[in-house]
Amino acid sequence: MTYPLAVEPFQEDYSGHLSWSNIGNFTLRVASLHAETHGFGISYMMEHQRGWVLSRLAIDLKERPRSLQHYSISTWVSRIFRQFTERNFEFRNAQGENIGYGISTWALIDYNTRQPVNLESLPDGGFHEALLDEVPPIASYSRVRVKEPAMVLHHHCGMTDLDINGHVNSIRYIDWVLDALPMEWHNTHAVKRIEAAFGLEGYGGDDLDILVEDAGENRYAAEIKRCKDGATLVKVMLFFD
Amino acid sequence: MTYPLAVEPFQEDYSGHLSWSNIGNFTLRVASLHAETHGFGISYMMEHQRGWVLSRLAIDLKERPRSLQHYSISTWVSRIFRQFTERNFEFRNAQGENIGYGISTWALIDYNTRQPVNLESLPDGGFHEALLDEVPPIASYSRVRVKEPAMVLHHHCGMTDLDINGHVNSIRYIDWVLDALPMEWHNTHAVKRIEAAFGLEGYGGDDLDILVEDAGENRYAAEIKRCKDGATLVKVMLFFD
Incomplete structure (x- = not known):
């Protein structure tokens, strides 16, 4: 459709x-x-x-x-x-x-x-x-690993981050990874592909760290962790030109 | 229209x-x-x-x-x-x-x-x-003053906060005031009216403090300041039940 x-x-x-x-x-x-x-x-x-x-x-x-x-x-x-x-x-x-x-x-x-x-x-x-037995001609999901993040953004989840289920809206995590990259980077690069793997749900009041690492080959790998226990909520991979 | x-x-x-x-x-x-x-x-x-x-x-x-x-x-x-x-x-x-x-x-x-x-x-x-000479039957803008804010939210402005003009989207400031209020408050109150007075523009990379104070009579007054020089960008008033 x-x-x-x-x-x-x-x-x-x-x-x-x-x-x-x-x-x-x-x-x-x-x-x-x-x-x-x-x-x-x-x-x-x-x-x-x-x-x-x-x-x-x-x-x-x-x-x-x-x-x-x-x-x-x-x-x-x-x-x-x-x-x-x-x-x-x-x-x-x-x-x-x-x-x-x-x-x-x-x-x-x-x-x-x-x-x-x-x-x-x-x-x-x-x-x-x-069911329609047809698959898009793009790469499948990547494996995302973050070892030594060079950029860290802190975010306190508030009411407006939540969707109707009371969880942090899935797309907000992607926003935060984009926001962890400085404006100078955005001024000179264009994101072409975004991947996210969702684990635990985020809630209002959660404090999160968005950890971003250069993964080489025009990619950034990111992990979003809950501060209080270090649990990973979401992993994200950005591909850019 | x-x-x-x-x-x-x-x-x-x-x-x-x-x-x-x-x-x-x-x-x-x-x-x-x-x-x-x-x-x-x-x-x-x-x-x-x-x-x-x-x-x-x-x-x-x-x-x-x-x-x-x-x-x-x-x-x-x-x-x-x-x-x-x-x-x-x-x-x-x-x-x-x-x-x-x-x-x-x-x-x-x-x-x-x-x-x-x-x-x-x-x-x-x-x-x-x-021009249509008709005015809505609601109160006009309030005067917003914040003296002793009880709640403070810090926000680092990123790329996704910006609109097509490269300024922070006007409505994002309102989101941050809502996000400065704890979930316990949102669970038991409903916002009925929101006012904002816009001053200086916010940009990507700006660090902001969202300062919120109980203004009495079921109102919260808020001021959004740029950390580096203390300049006020926006003032907001929330009315709630």
Whole structure:
């Protein structure tokens, strides 16, 4: 399914392109809308006390649309395995030309047991009838290791960092990694691909350290740790030109 | 002019209502779209090296829409005086009932001289033909003074805090005031009105202190200062139940 969009005022970053923050959140929104049309969206989740949890995400863009430009995000599910689904995205510009792809991995969590739901047990076999056996032609997820971070940003999580589930919004972690890089770097580089692997949830009041390391080959690796116990919440990899 | 909207996935805060952050940014977006239809939007600004600068904003809401609910924002300009315009907003729920109002004050800045433009000198007398002599029935801006702040949040401004002009997005300051209040407070209170008075611009790399004080009568007063010189960037007042 394809969702037509346009870059509206206040959705750009300072480079004049649709911000990574909005790209990330619109990607999640499109996933949510698509799940809803297949009966596994917010209405089903509210009724059954379940929720989709994002485990991994990679977005790989050759270009980002600019102010007022139209673009689209298409999404489909290519695979269901154990308690996970793989959901893909394709981004197109106003001319309908491909400008990039995304891949993501999700689990369905039962809020009462806090355990993942067996996706085979969903009514009508879950997404099975909607499966499209096609995978974007981009690299799979990287392995992220941070040993000697050169940059550290501290962040105190507040109310506005939280989404409707009371957890820190997944895309905020990506924002903080971008914010750990100095403006001088952003002035002279363009991020082309962002990957995130989500572990423990962050909550309001949490103090976090965002640790960023040059991983070579035009990549930054980042780890986001909870200060009080050093637990890793999220790992991120940025690829840039 | 009235802009129909709906609360889409990932636009809510943890209370399940459209977040103040999105309310603020949609209010600015509607202002921008309305200015565009009158010939003084982003196209005119890009061509003439000018930009609207928000000086003051107050948004006063009896209720906020919830997930998937429709709502609308109407906007009109009621006054042009010296180098300022007063732009108003009305918010309505899915049933078309009033749920609140907004007021705002803007100046048009020439990027070359850094000075405000005389709004009378615009082609066709500027917004004069679009003026609607009607003012929302809400209180005007408050005077905000912070003497002995009880809560302090520190924030390092990063790339994702900036808008297309390279300044910190106006609504981010409001987010930080909300984030300076602990989750325990948010769990038991609802913000009903937010006001902000914008002074100096914030930039990427700035370190800021968000200073918040109980102003009595169910109000918090806040001041956002630049650490390096103590300059005040923004003053904010929150009203709550």
